[in-house]
Amino acid sequence: MRVPQLYRKPGWQRFFAGMMCGAVISWVIFLFTYGTFQEEQVTLIAEQQEHVKDLNNQISIYQEDLHKLNEDNKKMLLIQSVDVKLLNSEKYKISQPDKTKFEEHIKDDISEVITKDIESVYKTKELLKRTIENKIYTINEKKYEAEVKELIIYTRLTVEIEISFAS
Incomplete structure (x- = not known):
């Protein structure tokens, strides 16, 4: 095929x-x-x-x-600054420079709280109050006691203080 x-x-x-x-x-x-x-x-x-x-x-x-x-x-969440206000300086006729000096003295006493966290400062707020109140402050050769009226704890610690003559 x-x-x-x-x-x-x-x-x-x-x-x-x-x-x-x-x-x-x-x-x-x-x-x-x-x-x-x-x-x-x-x-x-x-x-x-x-x-x-x-x-x-x-x-x-x-x-x-x-x-x-x-x-x-x-x-x-950290304390960054301290602010102190003196409420009744007019009652005791304290001059502005003395008032500023007094506020700076209190700031120096509590300045260790700067850069501490808010929670630990809140836990020790009573100690902080006692630190301020248990001290005798001298202004123009007169002795004063401080009483903390308000303590505001935030990133800025604000302390409002009234003074009275020391006994």
């Missing part, structure tokens, strides 16, 4: 030529569509990478802000 010679029949030649042309055309169409889809995928991936980079930058900024806020909150 013999294989028929197809090269002599033009019908078969057109069939194989059509198959070859179809294969080439389909290959070109495949390459075009595949290339188009791949180009879209590459641009999508590039956009997503840029978006991820932006989000990572935002995360780092938020983390820095959070760290900064935590540091600020730690500062806020």
